[in-house]
Amino acid sequence: MNQVQLKDKKFSLFIEEERILASIVALAEKINIDYKDKNPLFIGVLNGSFMFASDLLKNISLDCEISFVKISSYDGTSSTGKINNLIGLNQDISGRDVIVLEDIVDTGNTIENLYNTIIAKNPNSIKFATLLLKPDVYKKSIKLDYVAISIANDFIVGYGLDYDGLGRNLRDIYKITK
Ligand code: IMP
Ligand code: MG
16 A cells, blocks of 8 residues: 555555564664663553554563553644643552653653653653654653654654554554645
8 A cells, every 4th residue: 555545634655564563673672682681661652652562562572561651742743742641650660670662752742741750750760762753853852762763754654653543553654745
């Protein structure tokens, strides 16, 4: 499928599943090395990160746990800058080595908010892993420790990412056509 239409917008094929999965395997290998002999707690950010979290964890060979939080900041195709905390962290994370899993980091508002929430709960360490990064937009100082793929500032859908709720089920990633 080279083109998809979601509501009023058209999208064209941008990153194929094969490349997505290869970049996730490479990222998992780094985590397997960096967290050798540790028992990290992954925290996936819903909704967007569900596919990334699933494919990443299948390639993690450490003893590990996963939990999810649900946050939303996007409306249609742009960031609102306002974070809605929909499902919080209900687990004791003190002393844990936390790795936050994001689908995409854009302005960084979401991860900044999460950083502040998580650090207040006294983890031993906190790192961020994201499938996608828009480096031209990201202006925050929080270090992104694991980035699978960097992209230009275009709106994308697929592989967990949505436009107005649609497109999350697509295996590949598609870019909006102007
Ligand atoms: P941030 O808070 O601006 O960094 O935005 C992060 C969140 O906005 C991500 O977790 C996504 O859910 C959503 N988002 C950012 N860029 C895109 C995009 O291009 N397509 C779909 N969702 C996006
Ligand atoms: Mg998200």
